[in-house]
Amino acid sequence: MNTPSIPGFTVGLRAGALRVVLLLFVSAIALMGCDDKRRHQTSEEVAFKVIEPAAGADASPEAIATEALAAMRDLQRVRAEGLGKGDNRAKYEEAMGRIFGLADQDRIYDMMKPDPTTNSGSPFSPTDLSKDAAVRKIAESWTSKTAYYIDGVELATIQVLTPSAKGEERRVVTVVAVNADEVKKLAAIRSQSGMGAADVAFENLTPEQQGKIRTAAIAEGFNVPIEARIRMVVAKTKSGWRVQKVDLVSAG
Missing domain, CATH: 1.10.287 (Helix Hairpins)
Structure with missing residues (x-):
């Protein structure tokens, strides 16, 4: 399998399962907040110019996942530097627009919007949540989950798996990543x-x-092995393969 390359990714070793659990726990707290008061707030009006995948409409799950990794990496870099620095605001919007183009927006919105009649969706979302706001929240969440390892992605380790479950056509894409320090x-x-x-x-x-x-x-303040895996669920939509979910899991 030919592995695509993206400048800026580095080679890594191993990440411990304990750190993965802790990072996911912190990310979950940051996403949910302390209580559910946001259910009674108005949805933040957000809009980004959607940038379609560079690989085209027929891009493979691996290509879509690789582009998503690059977009999350670029988004995290400008977040870390601060949006007030130089042209970082424009870079933020460009990276977010790429994630919007790579994400399965309809599925994400269905998972996020609260529906009191069926008790589905996220109980922490505002009642008038818009699709753009939902996708932005998820994009920020994905970026926060992977931030510690996103500059240490090793594309040579990418794997594409086909789940055995019937129904929606999906692929699970995983890749090894480490923290460079x-x-x-x-x-x-x-x-x-x-x-x-x-x-x-x-x-x-x-x-x-x-x-x-x-x-x-x-x-020295870390544990071994230091390798983790970034795991992405990519589904076939009417627009092509799109990312539905991003998680950080143990590499073991």
Whole structure:
């Protein structure tokens, strides 16, 4: 399989399952808020120019997922720098427009909008939630979930899986990612004596060597393995393959 490349992505190692759980927990709290008062607020009026996928209408699930990763990466970079810096506001809107074009907007809206008659949708959404506002909230959520690892995506590890469930045509796309700072810290630890040869995978080291590395890593504020997987659900729509969901999962 030919793997597409995007400038700016780096190669990584492994991420611990505990950190993944904690990051998802924090993201969930940030998305939900402390209570459900927003159900009684008006929906924020938002509108972005939708940018259609660069790969075209016949783009594969892998191509759509790869574009989504790049858009989330660019969105996170301008968020981290601040929208008031230079032309970051325009860059933010451009990246958000790309995500809008790559997202399954109808499905996202159905999942987000509250419906008191069926008790479906998100109980934390305002009652007059618009489709644009729903997609923006989800795009921000996706970007927050993947922010810690988005600059360390390793596209050579991308996998496309076909779920066995019948019904809507979907694919699950996963890719390995790491935090670049943790890669550097781990490399420094591995260079110390008694930690095993640097070119030997962590799982192939002796239990004693693994224990020494874990102890040194914890002292530096991280855990090993340091690899995570970004998992995307991509569904076939009338416009082509589009992203419905993005999660961070353990690479194990």
